[in-house]
Amino acid sequence: MFSAEEQSHIVQIWNYLSGHEAIFGTELLQRLFTVYPSTKSYFPPLIPGLELTQMQNHGEQILMAVGVAVDNMYDLRTALSGLADLHAYGLRVEPTNFHFLIHCFQVMLASHLQSEYTAEMHAAWDKFLTNVAVVLTEKYH
Numbered sequence: 001m002f003s004a005e006e007q008s009h010i011v012q013i014w015n016y017l018s019g020h021e022a023i024f025g026t027e028l029l030q031r032l033f034t035v036y037p038s039t040k041s042y043f044p045p046l047i048p049g050l051e052l053t054q055m056q057n058h059g060e061q062i063l064m065a066v067g068v069a070v071d072n073m074y075d076l077r078t079a080l081s082g083l084a085d086l087h088a089y090g091l092r093v094e095p096t097n098f099h100f101l102i103h104c105f106q107v108m109l110a111s112h113l114q115s116e117y118t119a120e121m122h123a124a125w126d127k128f129l130t131n132v133a134v135v136l137t138e139k140y141h
């Protein structure tokens, strides 16, 4: 499913994010909520004074799950089965929102890595995150 080159791009970028899940996760959610405000409606209302803590918690959870996906990139369906149930049946997140999140993820990586973030890395991460999104949304149908 992933070439050796794609796999190495995915792991290399993950090594950059790993250990900083709360920081990158917060940045990802802040960008998502700013650029696509409708995505906020899925999350519990932000409580004044606690917004940052809430975003850190949600963002960290999302990034931790991305880490699990990296470790299981050849068996995403099994590794993410519980999360797929949650998003499809519990949260009912409309699939378009996953594209919004992937876009924000790419911009976040590019803004940090600048010219180090090659088009090949971008392509590998797009393929990987799209595979994750497919698994998280396929139970809708």
Ligand code: ZNH
Binding pocket: 039, 040, 042, 043, 044, 058, 061, 062, 063, 065, 066, 083, 086, 087, 091, 093, 097, 098, 101, 132, 133, 136
């Ligand atoms: Zn999600 C939750 C992941 C996307 C919305 N998430 C969650 C969690 C996780 C995740 C891990 C936790 C779970 C538990 O708790 O158990 N997500 C994820 C991932 C992705 C996602 C990996 C991609 C890639 N989400 C998403 C989107 C949205 C969402 C796109 C919309 C917009 N989530 C969500 C919500 C929740 C979650 C709402 C819940 C929160 C609370 O806390 O309530």
